[in-house]
Amino acid sequence: TAAPTNILSALGTIAPHRCYGHGVEMTRHMLNERVLLVLRLFDKINPDKLTLESQFAKDLGLDSLDHVELIMAVEDEFGFEIPDQDAERLRSPEDIVQYLCDKLDVFD
Amino acid sequence: MTSPPPQLRSQVIALYKNLLYMGRDYPKGYAYFRDRLKSVFLKNSGVKDPDQIKVLIGRGEFVIKELEALYMLRKYRALKHRYYEKDEATTSATTSSSDKKAPTKTQ
Numbered sequence: 531t532a533a534p535t536n537i538l539s540a541l542g543t544i545a546p547h548r549c550y551g552h553g554v555e556m557t558r559h560m561l562n563e564r565v566l567l568v569l570r571l572f573d574k575i576n577p578d579k580l581t582l583e584s585q586f587a588k589d590l591g592l593d594s595l596d597h598v599e600l601i602m603a604v605e606d607e608f609g610f611e612i613p614d615q616d617a618e619r620l621r622s623p624e625d626i627v628q629y630l631c632d633k634l635d636v637f638d
Numbered sequence: 639m640t641s642p643p644p645q646l647r648s649q650v651i652a653l654y655k656n657l658l659y660m661g662r663d664y665p666k667g668y669a670y671f672r673d674r675l676k677s678v679f680l681k682n683s684g685v686k687d688p689d690q691i692k693v694l695i696g697r698g699e700f701v702i703k704e705l706e707a708l709y710m711l712r713k714y715r716a717l718k719h720r721y722y723e724k725d726e727a728t729t730s731a732t733t734s735s736s737d738k739k740a741p742t743k744t745q
């Protein structure tokens with residue numbers, strides 16, 4: 531459903547985004563920021579220990595069920611489903627960012 | 639003791655994911671549902687026998703069906719409450735003679 535962009539900007543709360551057009555141009559840096567934000571908001575993760583290289587199971591102490599929930603949060607943020615076989619290979623934020631770059635064609 | 643085949647593990651993970659999706663609309667709240675779901679899964683995490691695991695997966699799928707039924711009933715009741723006045727004719731027509739013993743059950 532395409533809404534007229536001038537009404538949306540008058541509301542001020544929603545960024546105008548034309549559906550079925552190109553999405554926002556994404557860089558790897560932006561992906562890093564978004565993924566780290568999603569992870570920081572996840573309540574089972576301690577935000578102080580979180581870096582791009584920290585391993586979910588080893589450094590952040592998450593078990594496989596928390597991992598499922600975390601991947602669900604990433605799916606919600608980026609709007610597409612990640613199949614379970616791919617999801618089990620994603621063991622650190624770095625892996626997630628790399629996977630998203632592959633899926634979203636971000637080449638930086 | 640033989641370790642369970644990996645496809646059972648992926649079935650369990652898929653079941654957990656589906657239950658989490660269903661739990662988003664749970665009346666008592668997502669966090670409540672998720673904490674209890676996690677503790678149940680962790681309690682059974684030591685099970686190694688494949689047949690036992692299949693039984694537990696079956697139980698999980700049954701819970702999904704029950705949640706679907708719960709949500710459908712909740713939608714039905716919400717719409718009925720919004721659009722229909724409760725009057726004598728409807729109440730007497732829709733309650734059977736067995737319900738008359740516990741009239742509060744129809745609400």
